[in-house]
Amino acid sequence: MEGPQSSTHVPLLLPLLLLLPLGPAWQIAAQRCPQTCICDNSRLHVACRHQNLTEVPNTIPELTQRLDLQGNMLKVIPPAAFQALPYLTHLDLRHCQVELVAEGAFRGLGRLLLLNLGSNRLSSLPQEALDGLGSLRRLELERNMLEELRPGTFGALGALATLNLAHNALVYLPAMAFERGKRSSAGTAPGAPPLAPQEEDGAATPCPRACVCAAESRHSGCEGRGLQAVPRGFPNGTQLLDLRRNHFPSVPRAAFPGLGHLVSLHLQHCGITELEAGALAGLGRLLYLYLSDNRLSGLSAAALEGAPHLGYLYLERNRFLQVPGAALRALPSLFSLHLQDNAVDHLAPGDLAGVRALRWLYLSGNRITQVSPGALGTARELEKLYLDRNQLREVPTRALEGLPALLELQLSGNPLRALQDGNFRPVGRSLQHLFLNSSDLEQISPGAFSGLELGLQSLHLQKNQLRALPALPNLRQLELIDLSGNPFHCDCQLLPLHRWLAGLNLRVGATCATPPSARGQRVKAAAAVFRTCPGWAARKARRTPTFRLGGRRTPIKRRQQEADKLLVAWDIPWLTVA
Numbered sequence: 034m035e036g037p038q039s040s041t042h043v044p045l046l047l048p049l050l051l052l053l054p055l056g057p058a059w060q061i062a063a064q065r066c067p068q069t070c071i072c073d074n075s076r077l078h079v080a081c082r083h084q085n086l087t088e089v090p091n092t093i094p095e096l097t098q099r100l101d102l103q104g105n106m107l108k109v110i111p112p113a114a115f116q117a118l119p120y121l122t123h124l125d126l127r128h129c130q131v132e133l134v135a136e137g138a139f140r141g142l143g144r145l146l147l148l149n150l151g152s153n154r155l156s157s158l159p160q161e162a163l164d165g166l167g168s169l170r171r172l173e174l175e176r177n178m179l180e181e182l183r184p185g186t187f188g189a190l191g192a193l194a195t196l197n198l199a200h201n202a203l204v205y206l207p208a209m210a211f212e213r214g215k216r217s218s219a220g221t222a223p224g225a226p227p228l229a230p231q232e233e234d235g236a237a238t239p240c241p242r243a244c245v246c247a248a249e250s251r252h253s254g255c256e257g258r259g260l261q262a263v264p265r266g267f268p269n270g271t272q273l274l275d276l277r278r279n280h281f282p283s284v285p286r287a288a289f290p291g292l293g294h295l296v297s298l299h300l301q302h303c304g305i306t307e308l309e310a311g312a313l314a315g316l317g318r319l320l321y322l323y324l325s326d327n328r329l330s331g332l333s334a335a336a337l338e339g340a341p342h343l344g345y346l347y348l349e350r351n352r353f354l355q356v357p358g359a360a361l362r363a364l365p366s367l368f369s370l371h372l373q374d375n376a377v378d379h380l381a382p383g384d385l386a387g388v389r390a391l392r393w394l395y396l397s398g399n400r401i402t403q404v405s406p407g408a409l410g411t412a413r414e415l416e417k418l419y420l421d422r423n424q425l426r427e428v429p430t431r432a433l434e435g436l437p438a439l440l441e442l443q444l445s446g447n448p449l450r451a452l453q454d455g456n457f458r459p460v461g462r463s464l465q466h467l468f469l470n471s472s473d474l475e476q477i478s479p480g481a482f483s484g485l486e487l488g489l490q491s492l493h494l495q496k497n498q499l500r501a502l503p504a505l506p507n508l509r510q511l512e513l514i515d516l517s518g519n520p521f522h523c524d525c526q527l528l529p530l531h532r533w534l535a536g537l538n539l540r541v542g543a544t545c546a547t548p549p550s551a552r553g554q555r556v557k558a559a560a561a562v563f564r565t566c567p568g569w570a571a572r573k574a575r576r577t578p579t580f581r582l583g584g585r586r587t588p589i590k591r592r593q594q595e596a597d598k599l600l601v602a603w604d605i606p607w608l609t610v611a
């Protein structure tokens with residue numbers, strides 16, 4: 034997921050000022066483009082995706098603003114790894130197998146606005162790992178293995194507006210993670226409960242038999258101990274309670290007494306069929322509730338009543354036949370709802386009523402055939418909607434009305450077959466990422482993506498049945514389009530697509546399947562196929578490389594404001610971010 038397009042911190046004129054006097058320098062630099070990368074000299078973007086790189090290439094042009102290193106094998110980000118690239122504003126390091134970010138790794142990146150470290154293998158971050166990122170507005174740490182964050186980890190990030198820590202082993206953040214200036218002190222922070230004194234570690238700490246209670250981390254757990262009932266007697270300061278892989282068919286009323294400090298409760302793989310009314314009574318600080326891999330088919334509002342601050346609810350791989358709408362109304366702060374791999378077959382009006390704060394909704398791998406208009410109606414903050422691997426036969430366009438903040442829409446793996454004009458128009462102003470891969474698509478109307486011109490950054494159309502595709506030159510922000518795995522028929526009607534792709538500085542993966550004479554050629558490169566087509570010469574002469582200076586004509590202000598609303602404090606409601 035991409036962050037804000039630009040920022041008020043960097044005047045939009047900057048690329049212009051830099052580029053005009055330094056044009057020739059950039060051109061020289063562009064010639065130095067590393068072999069494994071694609072350098073887009075008009076936009077100062079460099080992409081070196083999926084190249085098995087083990088280190089940052091050293092010939093990246095110095096003026097580069099956006100660097101995409103997704104899908105490499107960096108493993109370690111050494112100190113000052115990007116020192117030679119002081120103009121970077123966006124750095125994408127997703128899927129790079131990163132296990133370690135050294136202290137000072139990003140030193141010198143004082144202009145960086147977005148850092149994406151998602152989908153790596155980080156289990157911790159050294160205290161000074163993020164030093165030097167004084168302009169950073171968005172930090173993505175999604176899908177790592179972070180368990181704990183040290184005091185001061187984010188202390189240097191004075192401009193940070195959005196922090197994504199979803200899908201980590203993490204579970205609570207010490208308030209001190211945001212504190213500035215007192216990094217080495219392991220002492221207490223305002224607002225956080227005092228750390229348990231060292232003497233309490235050991236025999237003095239109350240802890241149920243068969244469980245382990247760590248006073249210092251305030252984690253307690255009895256994972257996989259064959260328990261038949263939720264034990265009692267955990268230390269009252271416990272913040273994380275891990276009860277996975279036991280057997281609690283029913284969770285009774287007030288099952289967690291005295292745990293008013295609990296933030297994260299793990300109840301996966303416990304054979305749970307029911308949460309009784311009041312089961313979560315007293316868990317006023319609970320933020321994460323993990324109920325995945327159980328046998329729940331319903332959830333009542335009464336069951337959740339004691340946890341009004343719940344932000345993340347994990348219900349994957351249960352037996353839900355519908356969205357537990359009534360229960361969700363008891364969760365005014367719900368931020369992320371995970372209902373993947375259940376048996377929901379439709380979304381009806383009212384199913385998501387009351388989830389006004391919801392940002393991420395995961396419904397992948399259900400049996401949804403219909404999303405009724407109004408079904409998502411009140412989720413005005415919704416950013417990610419995952420409806421992939423369902424049974425939708427058409428894009429639920431009308432249900433997308435009223436989702437002004439949607440950034441990412443996942444519709445892959447549905448039997449869609451065709452896209453109609455204006456299918457995505459309701460989310461045109463916000464949508465950045467659209468997934469339509471493996472959707473049996475045979476036909477795409479020329480106006481299917483209309484409305485998305487100024488925002489769409491990635492478009493996934495791979496693994497469909499497309500023999501033809503209109504050119505999409507109006508998608509001006511496109512940074513990724515995947516057309517691989519389609520049986521393109523390369524005759525003259527594909528000329529507009531060929532022409533568009535040839536002028537697009539992106540790897541697209543479109544390959545001719547027919548006629549036999551063109552089989553295996555890239556649509557983009559198959560000039561021989563198109564040279565004899567009517568109109569080839571005339572239009573070719575007019576084709577000059579487009580030279581765009583950043584070219585962001587997006588309503589930046591508005592987007593920025595929306596991004597700003599995604600405050601860290603939102604993720605972690607009781608923390609105050611200085």
Ligand SMILES: *[C@@H]1O[C@H](CO)[C@@H](O)[C@H](O)[C@H]1NC(C)=O
Pocket residue numbers: 083084085
């Ligand atoms: C990266 O390594 C994998 C596994 O060794 C290989 O299959 C793939 O082709 C490599 N990719 C590149 C771009 O070298």
Ligand SMILES: *[C@@H]1O[C@H](CO)[C@@H](O)[C@H](O)[C@H]1NC(C)=O
Pocket residue numbers: 226269270294
């Ligand atoms: C835990 O309980 C003890 C005694 O009941 C009390 O003194 C202490 O303040 C409590 N601690 C917390 C963190 O609530």
Ligand SMILES: *[C@@H]1O[C@H](CO)[C@@H](O)[C@H](O)[C@H]1NC(C)=O
Pocket residue numbers: 421422445446468470471493
């Ligand atoms: C669609 O493509 C994305 C990105 O490559 C991938 O992660 C996802 O699994 C694909 N979805 C399906 C249903 O194939």
